[in-house]
Amino acid sequence: MTFRQFAFNNVLRNKRLYMAYFLSSLFTVMVFFTFAIFAFHPAFLEGEINNNVLLGMGIAGGIIYLFSFFFILYSMSSFLQSRKKEFGLLMMLGASSKQIRLMVFLENIIIGFFSTVSGILAGLVFAKAILLVAENVLIIDESLNFYFPTVAIVVTFLSFILLFFCISIFVSFILRTNKLVDLIKGDKQSKGEPKASVLLSILAALLLIGGYGTALYVKGATVVFAMIPVIIVVTLGTYLLFTQLSVYVIRLLKKNKSVFWRKTNMLLFSDLSFRMKDNARTFFMVAIISTVAFSAIGSLYGFQSYLTKEMKQINAFTITYNPYLKDSEAVVQEDINEINSILQGESIDAKMEAMELNYFTTTEQSETVLIVKASDYNRFAALIEEKELHPDDKEAIIVEQSGAIISSGPKASEKLMKLRIPLEGDQEIVPNQVVETKVLTSMNGYYVVNDKNFKQLSSPVRSDHSVVWQAEKGQTDQVIEAGRKFDLEKNLQHKTFAIDYSIYEINKAFGPMLFIGLFIGIVFFVSAGSFLYFRLFTDLDEEKRKFRSIAKIGLTETELNKVVNRQVALLFFAPIVVALIHGAVALTALSRMFHYNLTVESSLVLGSFALIQVIYFLIVRFFYVKQVKRMVF
Structure with a gap:
């Protein structure tokens, strides 16, 4: 040979x-x-x-x-x-x-x-x-x-x-x-009894608590400035967690007789501190790699969801047309005809409504606000099945944008509630209630008054137009194609907004990033699982000898299964649980930066990876237990 x-x-x-x-x-x-x-x-x-x-x-x-x-x-x-x-x-x-x-x-x-x-x-x-x-x-x-x-x-x-x-x-x-x-x-x-420093163990806990607390406390743009310090602190805390704190906690449990002497706990804890110390670097590496994978994919998916949901929240109509202030009535009518022609060419069945948007001064002369008469508002509301508004005489209803999640400052209603709307004859309209709807896209809010009071207002300081179309359900593909034509038409390019086409463009931009991020995340996660597999099977021969010796003095097969399952579970899930916590905190910080709840997206990403790890654990445990039993019984 x-x-x-x-x-x-x-x-x-x-x-x-x-x-x-x-x-x-x-x-x-x-x-x-x-x-x-x-x-x-x-x-x-x-x-x-x-x-x-x-x-x-x-x-x-x-x-x-x-x-x-x-x-x-x-x-x-x-x-x-x-x-x-x-x-x-x-x-x-x-x-x-x-x-x-x-x-x-x-x-x-x-x-x-x-x-x-x-x-x-x-x-x-x-x-x-x-x-x-x-x-x-x-x-x-x-x-x-x-x-x-x-x-x-x-x-x-x-x-x-x-x-x-x-x-x-x-x-x-x-x-x-x-x-x-x-x-x-x-x-x-002999490896000697693993030692852990009390001070370093306390420091590990303080670093993790401080890092988590800072990440969960900061909001808005402050999250960006706190990101690097938090990452450094949590990374160092994670390393000390596996090298010091975990060993120290195990030593405390071993000293507790009620825990250590209970059933098969002696076998579990006898060399657990050795295994934690030996595998500390592996655990640390797996935890950090997995956290990077969770956070990267969760951030991409969450940001995409944030943008698409925000657009859906503030743009309820299928197509919205807002002309330039300088556009004449003839230009506006020409644009509307062009839009209708494109919709007809794409066989889109849509209802159209138009409204003149009038802006008035309030009792505070420096403030200019949008005031809409109830009949116009209700025509737009009927298109998207929103509740109609019927304000009483000399009453103004403040309308805020429903689901506006971009703005992190005070609500528009807080400012509008303090203003008064002057009428003819030294009278004024007093706002007395606030509603949230999707009828008009206005981040600054606006007033809705009844038609009688609207006629009593002074001349508007400026006027604008808003024309909307609401398509029947099941025409998404046609609307996307129409939106593409609006985007190519110079006269309509920046004045016409098709929500389905905009979401399509966002998904198209984020698709490659999500696809790439998912692949890299899977590679990192599979590699992390392989690291654990290597460490587990590296010690297999020693574990076989240990359990074979213990079996001679009465260890049953059921007890062996119990001890081995716990040991393998600790090896596989200790770093992953830490990574899941890190990822949850990171995605929570991201949600606080954008003032948007990412609970569903975070749960989906972290839950998927946790499920993959459970499946991987069950497969590896089956073959590991089989190997040990073959030698022992």
């Missing part, structure tokens, strides 16, 4: 340990290859998407490629740490340090080659499905037909072969074989 055959067989015989490494590398290659398929798709060679989406794709591909380097490097260090005893046995049989380094180099090249080829093949299998999903998520007009991505295959293959080659050389050079006695003993050497 040649040395190359020996290295190849060594990979096959350690498939349990290498499987997570292989699958994670395969997934990373597949994601990168998917981005390459998009980047070199014929439909993207021309048009604006070439500048927008491809730039994001290129940046995302670079991030994934860079992250892949550190991920694979970490994976290799975990493998090498768990193979100390194997290296010791090889050295006893006459292997030199140079040969061990060569073996590690060849093993990594073999895994890298097959994971790269498998990732490309997997990408080809799912390419059509991914292109179909992307076509809808990205909201593009071009059809992303399947093609054989020769350039994408070459770029991906060469990129990852180079990556694995560089990592293999790097690992083989930094590999330390240590003394033979240390290698043979491997993980049997």
Whole structure:
């Protein structure tokens, strides 16, 4: 058997340990290859998407490629740490340090080659499905037909072969074989009782509480200025949480006899402090990586939801036309005819209403307000099935924009309630109630008075027009096409607003960012789960010996399941729970910055990742328990 055959067989015989490494590398290659398929798709060679989406794709591909380097490097260090005893046995049989380094180099090249080829093949299998999903998520007009991505295959293959080659050389050079006695003993050497500083434990709690408190306290633009300090404080607090505070809490629980001596808790806590200390860096890295994934995707999704919901709240009508002040009656009528012509050409069934908007001075001569007569208001309200208003004589109803979430200052009604509207004969109208509706888009609010009082007002200081159309339901696609024509028509470009078309444009702009962010987030999250898998199976042999010894003195299979399930659950969910809390606080701070409730969006993003982690935990736990039972019973 040649040395190359020996290295190849060594990979096959350690498939349990290498499987997570292989699958994670395969997934990373597949994601990168998917981005390459998009980047070199014929439909993207021309048009604006070439500048927008491809730039994001290129940046995302670079991030994934860079992250892949550190991920694979970490994976290799975990493998090498768990193979100390194997290296010791090889050295006893006459292997030199140079040969061990060569073996590690060849093993990594073999895994890298097959994971790269498998990732490309997997990408080809799912390419059509991914292109179909992307076509809808990205909201593009071009059809992303399947093609054989020769350039994408070459770029991906060469990129990852180079990556694995560089990592293999790097690992083989930094590999330390240590003394033979240390290698043979491997993980049997005593680690000593883990120690935790009381002061550092208290500091960890204070840093996290202070960071959370600051993030939840600040509002508006202050969130931006507090972001960097909060991130630094929470990151440091997270590191101390896993290295100090968790160990200190476990030591306190071990001293509590009612807890420590209860059923199988002794087995759980006996080496839990060792595992927490050993896995502290892994937990910290997983928590931070997962937090970045949660926050990035949650922020993109939340901001998109914020913009679209805000537009829907303040624009209730399908189409709104607001001419320029300088436009004459002839220009306004010409524009209205053009809009009706476009609607007719798109076969859109819509009702139209027009209103003259008159602005008057109040008793405070410096204040100019919009006053609408009730009959005009009720015509507009009927289009969107809003409640009609019927103010009494010398009564003004203040109307505020329903659902206006952009403004963070005082409400318009607070100012309007203090003003008085003069009438003929030294009389005045007094506002006495406030309602919120979507009838007119006016962030400054306005008054609604009855028709009789409206005639008694003085001459308006200026007048404007507002014309609206409300289309029947089920015509969204036609309205979007009409909105595109309004946008291209110079006479209508900045005077006509179609809500469905505007939301379509927002989704089109955010689609690529969400798609890219989702892919990067999934890569980060899968990698974080792989880190936990590596740490769990690195200690598997030691766990087998420990439980086999305990089984000899009466440990039942039920008790074994209970102890192992708790240990695996703590390993998997300790960093994820911390990351979920970090993400929830970060998204809450984002909602306070925009004064918009992101509870639904945050719950959807965080809940989805939590569900994925639970599924991953159940799969890994099944195989881990199976491995332990095979050795013990």
